[in-house]
Amino acid sequence: MADYRFIKAQREGDVVTIALNRPDKLNALTPAMFGELGAAVAEAVAQGARALVLTGEGRFFCSGADIAPDGAGYEGLPEDLGALLDAAYNPFARQLAALEIPVVTALNGPCAGAGMSIALAGDIVVMGQSAYLLLAFVNIGLVPDAGATWLVARSAGRARALEMALLGERMGADEAKAAGLVTRVVADDAVLIEAQALAARLAAGPTGAMGLIRRQVAAALEQGFDATLEIERANQTAAGQTEDFAEAIRAFGEKRKPQFKGR
Template identity: 75%
Template sequence: MADYRFITAQAEGAVTTLTLNRPDKLNALTPAVFVELAAAIDAALADGARALVLTGAGRFFCSGADIQPDGAGYEGLPEDLGDLIEADYNPFLRKLAALPVPVVTALNGPAAGAGVSLALAGDIVVGGEGGYLLLAFVNIGLVPDAGATWLIARSAGRARALDMALTGDRMPLAEAKAAGLVTRVVADDAVLETAQALAAKLAAGPTRAIGLIRSQVAAALSQDFAQSLDCERDNQRICGYTADFAEAIAAFGQKRKPQFTGQ
């Protein structure tokens, strides 16, 4: 793995763990962070990664956008925030959504602002008992971005999305789990281990099918029933020709566990 300034990337088997590594800044986001994350994802996929874990260093998962210049080349937020979102935030969130492998987010601590978007962009979201989600935008006169509006409204509904966005209040992760935003809440010191174990399970699975499941569920959120039936048919046709499906059939006949290769 390459050396990065603002993140780390660690491969173990077919799982690559990407860690936001600005603990002194509560892992706040800058354009350079997105550049490094995108490069690390591309490198991981090229090296054969079949699942990704996204987490943070220190006591925060991610505090959102870095609004303060650092005197070392980062000038803070530009005057036109829309340009920043279009150039850096949205391309990365689209990249995550289109990945052919699953993503598990490990919330080692609170997530705020655009950090909430990164947290909830995981296919499986694991958080610690002491964590929380905070749509802090309204507190500084802004609106949710990086997909937070869609992610929360689609998962928890209009009322919960408006409550979080309008009040700017913290939502403990236990409450977020009950609302359907977080998949699992575990002890704070078990978050990364739990996430990596889930990622390892996914990485050992039928990768082509898992990638299509990701896209199929995303598509279903904007399709009617008939369109979803067609999407399922088309994806099932693809899966039916994969080596992993052939292996599963052979394993069933031989009464053994299938050994998927992701092909």
């Protein structure tokens, strides 16, 4: 993996772990960081990674947007925040959503603002016991962005989404799991270990089918039942013609564990 200034990227087997790496700034987001995140994800896919882990260095996963100039080239937020979303935040959100490999997020610490958007974008979300979620936007007179509105409302429902967005209060790990926002809550020192183990398990599976599953679930959140049946049919046709499915059938007949290749 390439060297980056604001993130770290490391590959182990078929899993690439990408960590936000501005711990002195609580991993606050800047356009340059989004550029590096997008480049690292694209590089991982191009090099054949079969699962991704997203996490943060230090005590925060991500504190959200960096709203203050740093005196080292970053000028803070522009006047037109919508243009900033178009240029940096939304392209990365769309890139993650369109991936054909699974994503595990490892919430090693608090996740606020757009950092919460990235945190909840994982297919499986592992959260540390002392971490928290915070839709902090209202506290500075802004609205949720980077997909947070959709992610929270679709996972936790309208009432919880409005409560979180309007009050701007912290939600602890156990409450987040009960609300359906995260998948697993583990001890703080076990977050990355658990996330990487899950990613390795996913990477060893039929990742082609997993890519179809990712898109199928996203479509199901927007489509009616009949439309979902048609999507399932099309995806099942595609999955049934893969090398992985053929391998699974052979393995079943030979009474052995299948060796999936993601093809």
